[in-house]
Structure formats: structure tokens, C-alpha cells
Amino acid sequence: FEKLQKLPIAFYDSHPHGEVMSRLSNDVDNVSGTIAQSTIHLKSGLIAIIGSLVMMIILSPSLTLVSVMIVPMVILLARVITKKTSDLFKEQQVQLGKLNAHAEETISGMLVVKAFNHEEKVVTEFNAVNSALYEVGLKAQIWSGFLMPLMNVINNIGFAFIAIVGGILAMENLITIGVIASFVSYSRQFARPLNELANIFNLLQSGVAGAERVFEIIDEQEETADLPGSITLENSKGHVVFENVVFGYRSDVPILENISFESIGGSSTALVGPTGAGKTTIVNLMTRFYDVTTGRILIDGRDIREYTRDSLRQCFGIVLQDSYLFSGTIKENIKYGKPDATDEEMTTAAKMANAQDFILRLPEGYNTMLSENGGNLSQGQRQLLAIARVILARPAILILDEATSSIDTRTELHIQEALLNLMQGRTSFIIAHRLNTIRGADNIMVIDHGEIIEQGSHDLLIKQQGAYYQMFFNQFKNIVS
Numbered sequence: 001f002e003k004l005q006k007l008p009i010a011f012y013d014s015h016p017h018g019e020v021m022s023r024l025s026n027d028v029d030n031v032s033g034t035i036a037q038s039t040i041h042l043k044s045g046l047i048a049i050i051g052s053l054v055m056m057i058i059l060s061p062s063l064t065l066v067s068v069m070i071v072p073m074v075i076l077l078a079r080v081i082t083k084k085t086s087d088l089f090k091e092q093q094v095q096l097g098k099l100n101a102h103a104e105e106t107i108s109g110m111l112v113v114k115a116f117n118h119e120e121k122v123v124t125e126f127n128a129v130n131s132a133l134y135e136v137g138l139k140a141q142i143w144s145g146f147l148m149p150l151m152n153v154i155n156n157i158g159f160a161f162i163a164i165v166g167g168i169l170a171m172e173n174l175i176t177i178g179v180i181a182s183f184v185s186y187s188r189q190f191a192r193p194l195n196e197l198a199n200i201f202n203l204l205q206s207g208v209a210g211a212e213r214v215f216e217i218i219d220e221q222e223e224t225a226d227l228p229g230s231i232t233l234e235n236s237k238g239h240v241v242f243e244n245v246v247f248g249y250r251s252d253v254p255i256l257e258n259i260s261f262e263s264i265g266g267s268s269t270a271l272v273g274p275t276g277a278g279k280t281t282i283v284n285l286m287t288r289f290y291d292v293t294t295g296r297i298l299i300d301g302r303d304i305r306e307y308t309r310d311s312l313r314q315c316f317g318i319v320l321q322d323s324y325l326f327s328g329t330i331k332e333n334i335k336y337g338k339p340d341a342t343d344e345e346m347t348t349a350a351k352m353a354n355a356q357d358f359i360l361r362l363p364e365g366y367n368t369m370l371s372e373n374g375g376n377l378s379q380g381q382r383q384l385l386a387i388a389r390v391i392l393a394r395p396a397i398l399i400l401d402e403a404t405s406s407i408d409t410r411t412e413l414h415i416q417e418a419l420l421n422l423m424q425g426r427t428s429f430i431i432a433h434r435l436n437t438i439r440g441a442d443n444i445m446v447i448d449h450g451e452i453i454e455q456g457s458h459d460l461l462i463k464q465q466g467a468y469y470q471m472f473f474n475q476f477k478n479i480v481s
Helices: 001-006 008-014 017-060 061-067 070-107 110-115 119-171 177-218 278-287 308-316 331-337 341-353 356-361 379-394 411-423 458-464 467-480
Strands: 238-245 256-263 268-272 296-300 316-319 396-401 427-431 443-449 450-454
Touching: 001 177, 008 177, 017 070, 017 119, 017 177, 061 070, 061 119, 061 177, 070 110, 070 119, 070 177, 110 119, 119 177, 177 308, 238 278, 256 278, 256 296, 256 443, 256 450, 268 278, 268 396, 278 296, 308 316, 316 379, 316 411, 331 341, 341 356, 341 379, 341 411, 379 411, 396 411, 443 458, 443 467, 450 458, 450 467, 458 467
Parallel strands: 268 427, 268 443, 316 396, 396 427
Antiparallel strands: 238 256, 238 296, 443 450
């Protein structure tokens, strides 16, 4: 779990959350269970084998040589079986991850599933994945089940050889019947833990399959370490500069090309443009969720890679279109932005975010428990809490990514007022499709295909009658006409 906290956002972009959860829970549990079970039997088995072998050598070195001849056969059989079960157990864990990923995705999107009446479809899809898991699991168990019966056959063959050789030695008066009987007893004690060790080796294949998936995460590259001599960003002025920034989530597909702009401290910059133009990517680069391919980003005159990542991110406050709230009380969620804040500071932040009124109307007020992602609140209420959380953190730079796009008009007025309180005196970057929300921005940048095609104030861009003018006219053509 600690490793997951150190992985970059790119890892979570490319791995289904349910599949990651399966590795964290099922695979780790598989490994720990296998280790615990195997360790106990391994210790007792080795002691029994050594003790039995010593007594067999004392009784008859000749018969001992006959007994240990079955060991290579046992090893060969175990290798053949485990080679097959190893692949099957690996596939079983993969299918289990897919099953968890499908279940997590379906539960998270249950509202959409029900809205489109796709309950039967998702059940069919689940059954298909579950059937694949069942089939590969059944094959793994069948192959695992072959081991012990075949081991018993080999042991019986070994006992037969001991009886034959013992009989020959007895006929030549080289050994007594009593010694043979004792030897057979010890040889059984020798064979029993040997069988258990072979079975443990087979059982380990399931643990190894889980361990490989766990170690795949452990081997994942963490976020780039801070450079030697990195400094702490304190009391930032919020002066942001992009210099010829080029970036792509894949090296062969650039998303941003030669992005250059400057936002002075306390100014507001709006980013507008079609979906997929690169607006969110620009703000993600500022917080170093991703690092630029070429070019550089400066805050207060220094390349952001010269700052420690933690101190850099502390100077940012982010309000997303659908901000995440954690299970817990409203108080805990607001204080997430500043855990050591006083209750007075928290309530002040809630008032500034226009969240105080609805909070006090709840039965438990600030101690009201929220379900996962605040499912027992409206989207507008969740946004107000997210704004209060950022106000409490008092960041130097603010990022608003479609913060009001899914809100009704009445709630939007409350949120707009809260955002104005939040933006006061802070460098702000606003991503919006509703152009009426960014008319007052100091600078508006029009992004298209990863490039800045226009920038300036609202009035200047309207006068130029370029791309921004067309976007504005299309949204408000009825009013303009």
C-alpha cells in the first residue's frame, strides 16, 4: 500500500482500479497464507526427513540407498506437475483481477447501468469473466490433485524394492527380519514428509503466482525523485511561466506543442477550447503529476523540478468537476486540506464557501457522516465542501477544472460567489466550457490541438473575431442576435 502512494498518476491511468485492488488484497492474502502454511510444514517435514534418514542409515546403509532412489523420481514428478500448475495459477490470479476490476467498475457506474437498463448485460459480462476464472481454477486444482496419488504410487514402488532387496539380504543372513520391519517403518516416516514437501512445492506455485503480481507493482517506477539540492517552495508569489513546453502521455503522440505563456501573481488565466485540446494536461504539468518532455515550467523564477515535489504541490489548490470526498464526517473532509486547522478556521472556510447554511441544516451538522465520495449529498453540496477544503488549505495557486459545469443555475451562483472568495489574491487557472464564467479573467487562452491559438482579455478576443469569438457567439447566439 505504501508503494501505491509513491506511484505516478500515469500508473493509475493505465491500470483498472479493481485490478489494482485485487493485487492489494487477493494476491497479498494469497502470498501471506501460502507462506504461513508452508513454513510450518516445511520445518516439521525437514526434521522428520533428517531423523528418519539417520535411523535408516544406522539400520542398513544398503536399504537406505534403495530408499533414496525414489527421491529423484519424486523431484521429477513434482517439477512436471508444478510447471503446469504454475501457469494455471498465474492465469487464475489474472482472471481474478479482471473479475474484481469488472465488479468495481460496475458498482461505481451503477447509476449509469440502471439508467440504460443494462443490468442483464453486466450480469452476462460478469458471468463470462467468472466462468473463465472458474475454468482456469478448476484446471489448476485438477493438475494439483494429480501429485499426491502419483506420489503414493512411487512410494509403493519404493517399498516393494525395499522388500525385495531386504528379502535377498535376509536370505544371505546379512540382515534380520526385525531390522527389515523396523527399516520399513522408518522408510514410511521418511516418505511421508517427502510427499508433504512435494505438495508444499506445488502449493507454493499459487503463492508465487500472487507474488509475481505483487512484485510487478513493487517494481513499478516511482515518481521521479527530487533532484539533489532541491529547495522548499515557501510563500509562493504565484508567478507561473511556461517556456516552449512539449508533452505527450506517449512519446510518439504529443499532446502539447511549444506552449509558452506567463501568469503573474494574483492574476486569473482561463483555458478554453474543445474537448481533448490539452487544457487539463497543462494544469497537470504544473503540479508535476506528469513531467514535461521538453521545455520548462517556472514558478517564482525557478524550474519547478528544482523544488521538492511535496512543497510544490502544497502551493496548489484544486477544485475538479467532480471533486472526491472521503468516507468520514464533513469536518474531517474539510480539514483534509489542513489537518491541524482549528474548528474556527474550518467554519470560516465553510462560510466563505457558502457551505455553512446547508451543513447546519443536516441533523449532525459538521459531524454528519458521509458515504463514499459523499454519495448522500447533492453534487452542488459536494462542490461547496471541496471549495471549503481548498479555502482552508490557503494555496498560492488555484486550479478550477470545470468546477461548475455540472451544477444547476441556482447552485452555480452560490459556487461562483464561493470561487470569487477563493480566487481573491491568488493566481488562478480556470478551465471552463461555459464562457460566461470566465469573462472576467485577466487572460483567456484558446487551446486547440495542443497549441495556444489565441490569448488575451475577453474584450480583445471578441474584437479579433477569431476562434474565441466563434465559440462565444455559438454559446450566446440567441442573446447576441
